[in-house]
Amino acid sequence: MQKEKDKNEKYVHAGKTLARIAPNTYRGITYGMSSVGLFFSAFADFCTPSVQSQIPLLQKIEQEMQEEKERYEWLNRKNGAHK
Structure with missing residues (x-):
């Protein structure tokens, strides 16, 4: 219930x-x-x-997510090269 x-x-x-x-x-x-x-x-x-006022905030969040994704991929490539 x-x-x-x-x-x-x-x-x-x-x-x-x-x-x-x-x-x-x-x-x-x-x-x-x-x-x-x-x-x-x-x-x-x-x-x-x-x-419309929320769009800049959403764009900033999207940019931060993209930067984090690129950082994560770079770390994976770096760690994968040492194996």
């Missing part, structure tokens, strides 16, 4: 977050919009200032 309650709370939290971040998409899902309609709603949500 507790597991189900925790699961439901997780879905409620996800729904509230989606409603806050992407209201058009949330309404489309809630009211059964067609796939094409959902696509355009999601695109419209992507163009909102709140989402």
